Amino acid sequence: GHAVWCARKFIGNEPFAVLLGDDIVQAETPCLKQLINEYDKTLSSVIGVQTVPKNETNRYGIIDPSEQYGRRYQVNNFVEKPSIGTAPSSLAIMGRYILTPQIFMFLEQQEKGAGGEIQLTDAIQKLNEIQRVFAYDFEGKRYDxxxxxxxxxxxxxxxxxxxxxxxxxxxxxxxxxxxxxxxx
Incomplete structure (x- = not known):
């Protein structure tokens, strides 16, 4: 979260993409393009997700989905690294995001979360409380x-x-x- 907040002066008041370097996605349609397509449909932040085994949900940000529209989900809550057995789903955030610039309001005020770090997931949850944030179960294979x-x-x-x-x-x-x- 802190790294994204540091980029705010370069981004300005535009939607932007975040790609975490420890995730590689191999797909016929690039993952980022899939998320951009969803942003174009919704004009809302879109978070890339994929299903993980239940015993690995504690390693990821997990979504609590409400409604599903094909591969896109409306999200009730975003939970950062829930304890095993407490995750609301097995849909994990996979290091690909399209975010609206309003995220910076929350990153600026964000306190340390899971792992003693400023968590992007926590700020996304706060953003979700004032505007729709979707999750998209992207096609392709993700490598960690x-x-x-x-x-x-x-x-x-x-x-x-x-x-x-x-x-x-x-x-x-x-x-x-x-x-x-x-x-x-």
């Missing part, structure tokens, strides 16, 4: 490169999609697996 294993898995998956690298990479992986078996 914000943690070591997710970064490695993403790198391997993308490398395997490259025809020039695929055979050599598979050979390297086979050799690594075999050498690990020998150690056991």
């Amino acid at each position: 490169v914000g943690e070591k294993l997710g970064f490695i898995k993403t790198t391997i998956e993308f490398a395997l999609q490259n025809d020039e690298l695929r055979d050599d990479l598979l050979s390297i992986i086979r050799d690594l697996i075999e050498s690990e078996r020998v150690k056991i």
